[in-house]
Amino acid sequence: MTGPEKYAGVRYLVDDVKAAVDFYTTHLGFTVNLDASPAFADVVRGPLRLLLSGPASSGARATPADAAAPGRNRIHLIVDDLDTEIARLRGADLAFRSDLVTGPGGRQILLADPAGNLVELFQPA
Template identity: 50%
Template sequence: MSESSVRYLVEDVDDAIDFYTRHLGFELVMKPGPGFAMLRRDGLRLLVNVPAGGGGAGQRLSTGELPQPGGWNRFQLQVGDLDAVVETLRDAGVTFRGDVIEGRGGRQALAADPSGNLVELFQPYPV
């Protein structure tokens, strides 16, 4: 397997496409139907599905449970100036879960897509 993907369940595929392409630099690779799209940024392939939509990812499980968007899992995008990126995104209407967090290796902020899925924006400390 030569590529890796992250899959997010979203409430609206078109809203997700707009968010990721407009705010985070992803490109739309394909959208074969209303319930699924594939986006790409550098080496990251992002698959977005609606619950109960086309394909297998959004289908109800044998337990009856339906996959839902949101949660705390996330992928990380490294940025050069976290404060500037957060300010630009907030000015564009992007919401964040909490404020900027200072950690041992750097600083991070958690941007929420329109369905509540998180993207960690990370600025490492200089080495």
């Protein structure tokens, strides 16, 4: 097992690696670490390494068919000003998957990447 100084990695299965890379780098501040499109790409933001696996990647082939659809899991990105982020992303014609929710810990909203994987934008209280 690697030490805690390494990235924390999450794998998302995507239909179109290039579209996913464009989404995460253009709209959410990720940078490309490795682009092996059309099979796979690796983008990073802070300590998060997001592995974007297309249909031809080994990660996607290892997933059972009944587990390949996007679920309720999501990556969680903390933002300083949620209202500004919502306006910016709506201005880019991105569709949100939930309404703005306010709870005891802060406010959040969900949007989906081009493959339907969820991204939670969260502003702490």
